[in-house]
Amino acid sequence: xxxxxxxQHLSKKFxxxxxxxxxxxxxxxxxxxxxxxxxxxxxxTTIRCMMSLIQPGSGSIRIFGLDLATSRKKILSQTGxxxxxxxxxxxxxxxxxxxxFARMSGIKPSREKLLQMLTFVGLRNRExxxxxxxxxxxxxxxxxxxxxxxxxxxxxxDEPANGLDPQGISDIRHLILRLSREQGKTVILxxxxxxxxxxxxxxxxxxxxxxxxxxxxxxxxxxxARSLVKLQTPETERAHSFITGKGIRISESINGEYxxxxxxxxxxPALVGGLCQEGIPIRDIHAMHSLEHYFLSLTNPAxxx
Amino acid sequence: xxxLLRIELFKIWKRPRTYIAFAAxxxxxxxxxxxxxxxxxxxxxxxxxNVQDSFELNKIKAINGYFMCYIILNTLLIQVPILVALIAxxxxxxxxNMGTLRLMxxxxxxxxxxxxxxxxxxxxxxxxxxxxxxxxxxYLSLLxxxxxxxxxxxxxxxxxxxxxxxxxxxxxxxxxxxxxxxIALTVIAALSLFFSVFAENSIGPIVAAVCIVIVCTVISNIxxxxxxxxxxxxxxxxxLVGWKGFFYIGTDPSNIPIKGSIENWASIRNSxxxxxxxxxxxVGASAWFFNRKDIxx
Numbered sequence: 001x002x003x004x005x006x007x008q009h010l011s012k013k014f015x016x017x018x019x020x021x022x023x024x025x026x027x028x029x030x031x032x033x034x035x036x037x038x039x040x041x042x043x044x045t046t047i048r049c050m051m052s053l054i055q056p057g058s059g060s061i062r063i064f065g066l067d068l069a070t071s072r073k074k075i076l077s078q079t080g081x082x083x084x085x086x087x088x089x090x091x092x093x094x095x096x097x098x099x100x101f102a103r104m105s106g107i108k109p110s111r112e113k114l115l116q117m118l119t120f121v122g123l124r125n126r127e128x129x130x131x132x133x134x135x136x137x138x139x140x141x142x143x144x145x146x147x148x149x150x151x152x153x154x155x156x157x158d159e160p161a162n163g164l165d166p167q168g169i170s171d172i173r174h175l176i177l178r179l180s181r182e183q184g185k186t187v188i189l190x191x192x193x194x195x196x197x198x199x200x201x202x203x204x205x206x207x208x209x210x211x212x213x214x215x216x217x218x219x220x221x222x223x224x225a226r227s228l229v230k231l232q233t234p235e236t237e238r239a240h241s242f243i244t245g246k247g248i249r250i251s252e253s254i255n256g257e258y259x260x261x262x263x264x265x266x267x268x269p270a271l272v273g274g275l276c277q278e279g280i281p282i283r284d285i286h287a288m289h290s291l292e293h294y295f296l297s298l299t300n301p302a303x304x305x
Numbered sequence: 306x307x308x309l310l311r312i313e314l315f316k317i318w319k320r321p322r323t324y325i326a327f328a329a330x331x332x333x334x335x336x337x338x339x340x341x342x343x344x345x346x347x348x349x350x351x352x353x354x355n356v357q358d359s360f361e362l363n364k365i366k367a368i369n370g371y372f373m374c375y376i377i378l379n380t381l382l383i384q385v386p387i388l389v390a391l392i393a394x395x396x397x398x399x400x401x402n403m404g405t406l407r408l409m410x411x412x413x414x415x416x417x418x419x420x421x422x423x424x425x426x427x428x429x430x431x432x433x434x435x436x437x438x439x440x441x442x443x444y445l446s447l448l449x450x451x452x453x454x455x456x457x458x459x460x461x462x463x464x465x466x467x468x469x470x471x472x473x474x475x476x477x478x479x480x481x482x483x484x485x486x487x488i489a490l491t492v493i494a495a496l497s498l499f500f501s502v503f504a505e506n507s508i509g510p511i512v513a514a515v516c517i518v519i520v521c522t523v524i525s526n527i528x529x530x531x532x533x534x535x536x537x538x539x540x541x542x543x544x545l546v547g548w549k550g551f552f553y554i555g556t557d558p559s560n561i562p563i564k565g566s567i568e569n570w571a572s573i574r575n576s577x578x579x580x581x582x583x584x585x586x587x588v589g590a591s592a593w594f595f596n597r598k599d600i601x602x
Contacts (some may be wrong), residue, residue, distance in 0.1 A: 012598075051411045053600040077413040087404025090321055102314050106410040144406070 010059035034188035034201030042210040043190040080152040086143025090132035105150035137168035232284040313426035326388035334441040370447030371455040377442040386493040393427035393497035394511035398504040400602040420592040427494035482548040495587035549577040
């Protein structure tokens with residue numbers, strides 16, 4: 001599949017604060033692409049740059065093969081987005097809001113088409129009610145209708161599950177999956193929840209403190225066979241040379257007592273056997289899913305350090 | 306652009322706060338009309354106390370529809386800028402506050418188009434406000450108080466003047482005055498829009514625009530030569546009341562009023578040009594800053 005979004009070396013500073021630091025990634029046509037990071041990691045800033053709400057400090061953004069800096073209107077006419085909260089005109093009805101934003105997208109949909117879209121997002125019988133009477137979940141669904149009414153090729157949802165109850169989260173999840181599977185749309189989805197991305201995305205990027213940590217296929221990145229191993233031994237120097245001698249890279253040595261490294265889960269018994277044969281005592285060995293561990297350590301460093 | 310303007314006007318039309326301005330104007334005009342109907346003679350006595358001995362005047366006939374409208378405009382055109390600022394000051398900042406600005410800007414519409422449409426919508430609102438003033442202050446006053454020649458009281462230099470404009474020479478002056486007022490009030494709309502670009506709530510730009518109008522109006526009224534020569538010409542508020550110029554009738558060398566004439570057309574024309582320049586600069590600056598603004602709301 002060809003890449004329809006190509007972000008190269010994107011950086012952005014607000015004063016002295018670096019919000020984005022040399023971020024590069026690409027999204028292929030038909031992807032559900034997950035954008036994962038803690039709150040404040042730089043997800044929304046990246047998405048705002050992609051929607052030209054924020055001027056990038058440096059770097060380039062190409063969408064549908066066009067440069068965002070010079071072809072903004074063309075790109076946005078084929079893109080739908082909800083950035084953070086789905087805010088609309090509270091004093092207008094859902095129907096009026098949808099009609100306004102459809103016309104701003106350059107189309108003049110019929111009443112039937114607007115009602116069809118409201119039916120798609122489950123708001124058919126509330127279309128005349130003012131948005132100020134809507135729950136957060138209903139606003140989110142209306143936001144999705146607004147982002148889809150002009151039939152865009154690319155849809156961007158920034159934290160779509162924020163503020164929703166479990167039923168609302170499940171509804172939105174199903175809606176996004178339907179968009180991808182039934183309508184073949186390319187979806188970029190940001191979240192601070194790994195489980196959200198894992199359930200919906202086929203490719204993902206993790207960013208932290210404005211930097212790209214990793215990008216790739218979700219199935220590979222979250223491969224249950226790859227584990228982060230934490231070994232406790234009183235003889236760390238001998239253990240270190242034994243393990244590195246096997247071609248394994250030690251990622252961290254903690255307090256002269258722990259060694260941390262990535263290893264295929266199936267290779268752990270052989271390594272333990274080798275350490276025992278060498279007479280290196282093992283006090284504790286603990287294997288965790290590596291990417292999950294990494295992400296949890298970002299969100300809760302005290303518990304996963 | 307036309308579609309965007311339609312959308313903008315629809316949003317203004319649907320907002321309850323839009324009608325506050327029309328209700329306020331109606332209330333003020335009705336209070337004026339009631340007060341003058343009930344006791345207009347006392348007002349005329351006060352106004353004419355220094356000249357009563359000089360000439361005879363039918364005070365009942367002097368309080369006619371044209372005179373009433375002039376009195377009302379004199380008062381209202383100082384307050385109306387606040388009503389215009391209420392709408393124009395909310396144009397961008399209100400969208401930012403509601404969170405709809407970022408949704409708008411994810412649509413294939415340029416930021417310059419948004420500024421122009423917001424400005425045009427504020428301009429149309431200003432026109433409608435003035436049209437409503439014309440209906441209530443002029444036509445309703447003509448219905449209530451009748452039609453007759455109009456007296457204009459004016460202080461020029463050290464002397465007070467009373468000018469009489471015949472009833473068949475007045476209506477066009479009002480149309481011209483309302484047209485001038487529309488341009489003057491559009492400067493306020495452009496100023497409020499300019500402040501609106503920088504704010505994320507409506508209060509700031511509205512208060513800022515109104516404060517500038519108040520401060521500049523106060524300075525414009527300081528009759529000290531140094532202010533008159535070096536400050537006043539650069540304050541837009543000095544030109545806001547230029548509409549009155551249409552009622553200062555021209556005279557021949559023997560001081561006889563010339564029907565259909567204006568005393569100082571060049572001054573009105575210059576004032577209009579200065580006001581138009583303010584509008585162009587303020588709207589241009591709004592677009593310039595808005596195009597470079599990071600939308601973080």
